[in-house]
Amino acid sequence: MxxxxxxxxxxxxxxxLRISDDQLWVIEDNVNFITNESDAYAVEEALQLREKxxxxxxxxxxxxxxxxxxxxxxxxxxxxxxxxxIEDSYPYSSDPLKIATALSEALKEEQFDLxxxxxxxxxxxxxxxxxxxxxxxxxxxxxLVMSTELSDGSLKVKRELESGWFQWVSLSLPxxxxxxxxxxxxxxxxxxxxxxxxxxxxxxxxxxxxxxxAQAISRVYIPQKTKKTEMIEGTADQQVxxxxxxxKKEIRVV
Amino acid sequence: MQFSFTEQIALLILTxxxxxxxxxxxxxxxxxxxxxxxxxxxxxxxxxxxxxxREVFIHERVIRGRFWPGLMHALVFWxxxxxxxxxxxxxxxxxxxxxxxxxxxxxxxxxxxxxxGLVLLGILVLAYRRFITRPAALGKLSPTSGLVAVFISLxxxxxxxxxxxxxxxxxxxxxxxxxxxxxxxxxLIPRSKHLHLVFAPFNIFFRPFDTPDHKAVNIDLEAxxxxxxxxxxxxTRLSKNQALDIFSCVACGRCTDSCPAHRGGGILSxxxxxxxxxxxxxxxxxxxxxxxxxxxxxxxxxxxxxACTFACPVGNQVEKSDEIRRLxxxxxxxxxxxxxxxxxxxxxxxxxxxAFSSSLAETLPxxxxxxxxxxxxxxFARFNLDPNFTQSVENYAKILDAAGVSYGxxxxxxxxxxxxxxxxxxxxYQMLMEHNLEQLSTVKKVTTMCPHCAVNVGxxxxxxxxxxxxxxxxxxxxxxLIENGRxxxxxxxxxxxxYHDPCNLSRMLGEVDAxxxxxxxxxxxxxELEESGTNTLCCGAGxxxxxxxxxxxxxxxxxxxxxxxxxxxxxxxxxxxxYGMFNQGLGPLTPEGRGPVEVKDLADFxxxxxxx
Numbered sequence: 001m002x003x004x005x006x007x008x009x010x011x012x013x014x015x016x017l018r019i020s021d022d023q024l025w026v027i028e029d030n031v032n033f034i035t036n037e038s039d040a041y042a043v044e045e046a047l048q049l050r051e052k053x054x055x056x057x058x059x060x061x062x063x064x065x066x067x068x069x070x071x072x073x074x075x076x077x078x079x080x081x082x083x084x085x086i087e088d089s090y091p092y093s094s095d096p097l098k099i100a101t102a103l104s105e106a107l108k109e110e111q112f113d114l115x116x117x118x119x120x121x122x123x124x125x126x127x128x129x130x131x132x133x134x135x136x137x138x139x140x141x142x143x144l145v146m147s148t149e150l151s152d153g154s155l156k157v158k159r160e161l162e163s164g165w166f167q168w169v170s171l172s173l174p175x176x177x178x179x180x181x182x183x184x185x186x187x188x189x190x191x192x193x194x195x196x197x198x199x200x201x202x203x204x205x206x207x208x209x210x211x212x213x214a215q216a217i218s219r220v221y222i223p224q225k226t227k228k229t230e231m232i233e234g235t236a237d238q239q240v241x242x243x244x245x246x247x248k249k250e251i252r253v254v
Numbered sequence: 255m256q257f258s259f260t261e262q263i264a265l266l267i268l269t270x271x272x273x274x275x276x277x278x279x280x281x282x283x284x285x286x287x288x289x290x291x292x293x294x295x296x297x298x299x300x301x302x303x304x305x306x307x308r309e310v311f312i313h314e315r316v317i318r319g320r321f322w323p324g325l326m327h328a329l330v331f332w333x334x335x336x337x338x339x340x341x342x343x344x345x346x347x348x349x350x351x352x353x354x355x356x357x358x359x360x361x362x363x364x365x366x367x368x369x370x371g372l373v374l375l376g377i378l379v380l381a382y383r384r385f386i387t388r389p390a391a392l393g394k395l396s397p398t399s400g401l402v403a404v405f406i407s408l409x410x411x412x413x414x415x416x417x418x419x420x421x422x423x424x425x426x427x428x429x430x431x432x433x434x435x436x437x438x439x440x441x442l443i444p445r446s447k448h449l450h451l452v453f454a455p456f457n458i459f460f461r462p463f464d465t466p467d468h469k470a471v472n473i474d475l476e477a478x479x480x481x482x483x484x485x486x487x488x489x490t491r492l493s494k495n496q497a498l499d500i501f502s503c504v505a506c507g508r509c510t511d512s513c514p515a516h517r518g519g520g521i522l523s524x525x526x527x528x529x530x531x532x533x534x535x536x537x538x539x540x541x542x543x544x545x546x547x548x549x550x551x552x553x554x555x556x557x558x559x560x561a562c563t564f565a566c567p568v569g570n571q572v573e574k575s576d577e578i579r580r581l582x583x584x585x586x587x588x589x590x591x592x593x594x595x596x597x598x599x600x601x602x603x604x605x606x607x608x609a610f611s612s613s614l615a616e617t618l619p620x621x622x623x624x625x626x627x628x629x630x631x632x633x634f635a636r637f638n639l640d641p642n643f644t645q646s647v648e649n650y651a652k653i654l655d656a657a658g659v660s661y662g663x664x665x666x667x668x669x670x671x672x673x674x675x676x677x678x679x680x681x682x683y684q685m686l687m688e689h690n691l692e693q694l695s696t697v698k699k700v701t702t703m704c705p706h707c708a709v710n711v712g713x714x715x716x717x718x719x720x721x722x723x724x725x726x727x728x729x730x731x732x733x734x735l736i737e738n739g740r741x742x743x744x745x746x747x748x749x750x751x752x753y754h755d756p757c758n759l760s761r762m763l764g765e766v767d768a769x770x771x772x773x774x775x776x777x778x779x780x781x782e783l784e785e786s787g788t789n790t791l792c793c794g795a796g797x798x799x800x801x802x803x804x805x806x807x808x809x810x811x812x813x814x815x816x817x818x819x820x821x822x823x824x825x826x827x828x829x830x831x832x833y834g835m836f837n838q839g840l841g842p843l844t845p846e847g848r849g850p851v852e853v854k855d856l857a858d859f860x861x862x863x864x865x866x
Contacts, residue, residue: 190584191681
């Protein structure tokens, strides 16, 4: 079984985020870049699937600037076999279709049986790259996967739907699925893993520049906090009526 | 008494058989012990000898830990000593070469017969306790203990009978019976926990002075694969001291009785998980690479408080959570998620919280070379793990200011590494330590309010590098400022005050006097908790458990309950973690009608009653 796992490097939630001067991103000094949360679960799922099938390869793939190699290295230290890094430059790509196309160009020769990705990135949150890549490479796809069962060339997955509903779907291989956080218990890189990862290969690929981006970030800003106070006056009946209206129509809590 | 040639041959054969069995079994275990890493140290020989005298011959720990059973055991032990000569003479008589003259034997028996009576009393009370009262700590009934009780009783009875009766056929039979009992005892000893008779005195003599005494793990990030493999496989091996512990254990269960995780309803039983579970695997494999077999879940429950080690009457360094966790982290990569987050924070930001700035550190003076002390804050204070503790730091600063002591904080202070160290993440520990040592390279004196930082920065870093600075816990600084008159006391508080000893300060740094001196100077009504000094009970936050929060049973409540149930109006402690635990924990436990127990750091308490 040959598995690719897509990992993205994102700013850690605890980092102080300040908007960059060009208003297209954040100032990166003092920002802690970490592996996107759901991607860490995807890495673990890939490693467990490889372990269950007894043989195969897990390749950690990332699209991003040079610092993103650290995220690939982290997957390698947990047990991924090699890495592929598709280089991006500033201002960073924010068009899922462009990213998926670049990934498919870099990966089509590899003939993966399975591509795992996190459900969505914690910075942009588009949640599309895994599915688009699957479609581009002619694979079956499923999103929001909470459980996987692999048997003889087909993959059964449990998907999370709305309102606490779930769905079991059978996919033929090759397939691309996106993983929901919490599906497993991610391992910690052992010392041997960390040392061994230094010797593992990370292949750098220049992105296919032919595809034009269909969308781009125009401005990053911090949402304005606003405060509104309304004094409700009148008789008790009028006050109750107005209060009910506010709760129902404006704040929408009842 | 006369013995025929045939009798003597029979005696010789039986004696040699018993002695060879004894020697073989002891040697078999000793050979395993000698495979352990490290070496037995003879440094501070005088202290070791004195300790051995107190703990073995006086039975100091045995009696202190459990008074009546301890005393009964002492009677049996002292009897053994008294009977050494008697037993040698007994066999010498059999071979027709008595050591004691008839007259000497008679004289000695004037002492030995009453001693035999005391031994009999001791062993019968112990047997009553073991087989009738049956305290849980002793575990399931041990048939060999019963056998040993019967043996010792019969030895005493046959001795007394032999001394009292004239030579006769019955006396001869009695002599033979006595001899066979002794020889059977020799066969039994090495095969049972009664091997402590042989090993415990040596174990006490060789016990390391530092607690805990885990081997320092040095990680060479440039190492070749073979070196790395050798280092990792070394992590599964016990040291010689630890291996000797396993065979010295007498299974009394004092460690388990004292364990906060056990008392809080956890699964951890130090007696089983850290000691006895390793014994059979060692005998089976004939080696000491048995650490991988320890119960992992139990290992994560440990608070690293060292109560087990301090309770052990045969000199064991019981706690093995360090060994278990470092294997889980560095070899297996199996780490609870909360700890993965903690480790990531430490690696990325050098602090436990993943924070980028500390508002407290910004308000305090910066350290410059002309200042006397570096005020080491620690992550707990720096990042407001309990917001009330900020005030305690300010109080310590006020005390230093009032006494005219100059101090400042380091701009680049990173976590001392305590949680990484205790949780087995030795690579992150090493990274933090190397950074901090560089920051401290020209510093002479460091003071901190966090005993965890004090243990690591002041002591454990010393396992890796030469330390050029001196570390003083704030209780030590405050106490000496009061003592030499630099801090003027304004009055004594009248509330009922007790003191909770933090494990890291009392057991790991051996400091129990300084905080008491400072409290006594500022309080009228100071009283001790039942478990105090080096006999303290952990608050539940040690060993990295502060960051675990859930899944630790009631470990964190046992000590808090003791404080609420005491007559204390104020509990003083001297560790930020204990402070945080009690500050959050005492309120909900306080029954209606009882006033709240105030939680104060020593700095708070002294500042209230001093001219600051």
